[in-house]
Amino acid sequence: MAAWSRGYAAASPYRIAFQVAQNPGHLAVVCAMAGVDWQPHEALRVADLGCGRGHAVNALAAANPGWTVLGIDTTPGQLAEGMELAARAGLGNALFLEADLARLSEAELERIAPLDVVMLHGVWSWVSDEVRAGVLRFLRHCLKPGGIAYLGYNALPAAGVDFALQRLLRHLAGDRQDAAAAALAMARLREVAPALPLRPSAMLTRLLADPPVLEPGFVAHEFLTAHWRPVFHEDLCGDLRAAKLDFVGSCNLFEALPALRCEPAENALLEALPEGGAREFGMDLFLPRGFRADLFIRGPRRVDPQAAMARLVLGATRPLPAESPSLGTGRGSVAMAEPAWEALAAALAEAEVLPLGELQRRIGPGAPKLAELLAILIGTELAAPVFRRPERKPAATRFNLAAAAQHHWAEGGHYALASPVAAGGLPANALELALAAALLDGADPDDPGALARRLEPGLEEDGLARAAARITEIWEARIPAWRRFGVI
Ligand SMILES: C[S@@+](CC[C@H](N)C(=O)[O-])C[C@H]1O[C@@H](n2cnc3c(N)ncnc32)[C@H](O)[C@@H]1O
Known part of the structure; x- marks a missing residue:
């Protein structure tokens, strides 16, 4: 384990998994639902702490040429990938800083101009107390009054079931942290699991799947990291209060609907709890929220939620x-x-x-x-919030072409297509990235056969026909929305 990583499994890159909650536009929806006054503007300053390979940083910068988006991470290999893509797409407003969040000094923090949005997806529950203290210092110094912070993290009690499993995997990996060690640990787990009284969990099922469904690189980050530990939502709120942050709401919008959260008897029990931390804890008991996606604000200003929601503009994405x-x-x-x-x-x-x-x-x-x-x-994900008129922008086009060139279409994956209209990313798999790029490159939408031959030159006639049918299906579903959202 390298000393600079502070126990984090930094030996192999993390997978890219773009989340719609990483769009400030989505966060504006969460604010409106909670009756909190916050909207993105044309000169937004955003930071992604623990930005990994920088995909979200680049997608947001590409969709919003007036914004400044700063990605901070401690792992140079991942940052290099993000920086290379930013350079290839000519994104002067995507900035990357290699830094250990635990060590950014107050003087260094003072040099970062005040931010409107700070996001941490998959960081808080992965890192040591020193790094968490560094995150709080960052929020205190750099998030402007009225700014918002998004945190996606493993939450108790639901994720507690994986705590012992994580420790077991670390032992099975022989205290190594790279992808090869993770593959070995998964193989050993499959051998020993039948003899062990392991508590069933969704993660255990995925780890035991044969053939494997989880990439070893992902398992290394998720399970071989020394400090991984899920937290109670209330305790996170308590920590963030030191940076004057208040909880706004969950970024999973369905959680606002009592009928979806819990059964009626459970909802009655919840209603009896005082609003705030206790009620959220109650919901965490009933809902299997092993991973929470929460929004906080530094100084909430109240607004009528009905009026704020009524003003939101939506367009269909499918x-x-x-x-x-x-x-x-x-x-x-x-x-x-x-x-x-x-x-x-x-x-x-x-x-x-x-x-x-x-x-x-x-x-x-x-x-x-x-x-x-x-x-x-x-x-x-049938619709997304709309912030600008339908218009294609060169930076978004350059990013969409560069991202498609970087990720092979057969990989699947969860990426973003930069959309100036949504002021962020539309979720897309690698094939969708490739198809959008082909359209931007002048491919004829009426000739899916030619595109199938271009994407997969080695295929026989049968395979080509199947690929062309799949392409037609995606094109028919996506082209109108990509036009509406300024992607093509
Ligand atoms: C689980 S990954 C999540 C990456 C990214 N946010 C995403 O969702 O794809 C956690 C990230 O935190 C970074 N990290 C861990 N410790 C850090 C530290 N002390 N300072 C800065 N970044 C750190 C890792 O390098 C890694 O990229």
């Missing part, structure tokens, strides 16, 4: 299905009644983008509440 999707959590599910869904789909198809209040008005009697509409449309 063709809306004929029937309402059912949003399910394992604890409950909701779907919209048929006439309301039909009216919603017709209104969005006709107008392309609509303020939420207007959408609700056009649905008419029986329309769901504004928060329900947001949960069902954004929570299922």
Whole structure:
């Protein structure tokens, strides 16, 4: 283990997994739902702490040429990848700093101009107390009054079940931390698991899957890191209070809907708890929230949530299905009644983008509440918030082309297509990245066969026909939305 990594498993790169909650536009939706006044503006300053390979940093910088986006990480190999892509895409507003968060001095922090947004996805529960103290110092010095912070972290009690499993894997890896050690530990775990009284968990099932479903590089970061430990939401809130941060809400929008959170009897128990930490703890007991995605603000200003939500403008990111999707959590599910869904789909198809209040008005009697509409449309990734007029921007195009060239289309993965309209990234797998890039490169949307031959020159006729059919399906589903969101 290298001393500079402070126990973090830094020997192999982390996988890229772009989250919609990394879009400040999504965070504005969370604020509106909670009745907190916050919106992105054209000169936003954003920092991604523990930015890994810098994909989110580059996507946000590309979608918003007026913003400054700073990525900080301690692992040089990962940063190099992000910096190279920023250079290839000509993103002068994507900045990268190699630094150990535990060691940034007050003088260094003073040199960072005040930030509007700080995000940490997958960092807080992975790092030592010293690094956490460094994060708090960073937030205290660098997040401006009224600024917001997003934290995605492993949460107790649900993630506690994996605590002993993590320790076991570290022993099975012989205290090494690279991807090869993780592969070895997973193989050993499969051998010893039948004889051990391990508590069942979703992660255990994934670790034992044969053939393996988890890449060893991911398992190294997740399980071979010395300080990994999930935390109670309340304790995180307590720590962040030192940086004057207050909890705004969960970035998983469905959690705002009582019918989806818990069964009715459980909801009654929750309602009896005092609002705040106790109620959140209660929800963590009922909902399997092993990973929480939470938003905080430094100095909340209140706004009427109904008015704030009504002003949000939405556009569809996929063709809306004929029937309402059912949003399910394992604890409950909701779907919209048929006439309301039909009216919603017709209104969005006709107008392309609509303020939420207007959408609700056009649905008419029986329309769901504004928060329900947001949960069902954004929570299922069928729609995204819209911040600008539909327009393609050169920086977003350069990023989308460079990202597609970097990630081979057969990998799957969770990436972002930079969208100036959404002021952030639209989630995409590697094939979608490749198809958007091909369109930007002049491919004929009416000739999927030619594109299949270009992407996969070695395929026989049968394979080519299958690839062309898959491409047609994705193109039909995605082209209108990519146009609407300024991607192509
Ligand atoms: C689990 S990864 C998450 C990466 C990225 N946020 C993402 O979601 O893809 C944690 C990241 O934190 C970084 N990290 C760990 N300790 C750090 C420290 N002391 N200072 C800065 N970055 C650190 C690691 O290098 C790694 O890239």
